[in-house]
Amino acid sequence: MEHIENVTFFDHPLLQHKISMLRDEQTGTNEFRKLVEEIAMLMGYEALRDLPTEDVEIKTPIETCMTPMIAGKKLAIVPILRAGLGMVNGILALVPSAKVGHIGLYRDPETHEPHEYYCKLPEPIDQRTIVVVDPMLATGGSGSDAVSMIKQHGGQHIKFMSIIAAPEGLQRLHNDHPDIQIYVGHLDRCLNDHAYICPGLGDAGDRIFGTK
Ligand code: PRP
Ligand code: URA
Numbered sequence: 001m002e003h004i005e006n007v008t009f010f011d012h013p014l015l016q017h018k019i020s021m022l023r024d025e026q027t028g029t030n031e032f033r034k035l036v037e038e039i040a041m042l043m044g045y046e047a048l049r050d051l052p053t054e055d056v057e058i059k060t061p062i063e064t065c066m067t068p069m070i071a072g073k074k075l076a077i078v079p080i081l082r083a084g085l086g087m088v089n090g091i092l093a094l095v096p097s098a099k100v101g102h103i104g105l106y107r108d109p110e111t112h113e114p115h116e117y118y119c120k121l122p123e124p125i126d127q128r129t130i131v132v133v134d135p136m137l138a139t140g141g142s143g144s145d146a147v148s149m150i151k152q153h154g155g156q157h158i159k160f161m162s163i164i165a166a167p168e169g170l171q172r173l174h175n176d177h178p179d180i181q182i183y184v185g186h187l188d189r190c191l192n193d194h195a196y197i198c199p200g201l202g203d204a205g206d207r208i209f210g211t212k
Helices: 013-023 029-047 085-092 141-152 167-176 204-209
Strands: 002-004 007-009 053-059 064-070 075-081 102-107 114-120 129-133 157-165 181-187
Touching: 013 029, 013 157, 013 181, 029 085, 029 129, 029 157, 029 181, 029 204, 075 085, 075 141, 085 129, 085 204, 102 141, 114 141, 129 141, 141 157, 141 167, 157 167, 167 181
Parallel strands: 007 181, 075 102, 075 129, 129 157, 157 181
Antiparallel strands: 002 007, 053 064, 102 114
16 A cells, blocks of 8 residues: 555555446446445545544453444544445445534536535534545545535544545645545546546446436
């Protein structure tokens, strides 16, 4: 796994294999959804390695001991609608007791600027580790705005997970929010004239929800 300051890139063959399957235009909605969920779980396993634990008393068949368990209520997952929703269950499979907030942003097709239409976050958010999920980090506008919104609500310990990133988007998110941890499944080549990631996988929201 490659790591530069506050940015982690994944090179695990299983993860890269699943990302390649996602890219395939022949991959249908059902399989696409399952893959997004599996990839989110594999990325989440690494991204959550610093989750706080607390020692609890457990009685084994042999004796009673103090042993660490995840302090699950300290985690909040925040998908950026719509496509981020596809990643939520993958993280919940790891931490079922996590709270889930939602941020609604859509990109203007002409300007590619994000527009906010929804924000509901678990309160209080300041004590929680917050994992923002969105499969695509293209210009970085949506990701950066989402993190700003969370910070405005008091969020402090923020991680951002994207399955595919363009260099432009990663740079923007990192520049705007150098304090957050960013996790990228694969760094792609560039953006095209419509601000789509190349080679990318197309429109993630449409592919997850079967819309066009
Ligand atoms: C997509 C994607 C990201 C955003 C990335 O969402 O899920 O949220 O674009 O682009 P950016 O980095 O240039 O901001 P979109 O706005 O298409 O909405 P949708 O998920 O509802 O389809
Ligand atoms: N949003 C997507 O869903 N895909 C892209 O390539 C860029 C933005």
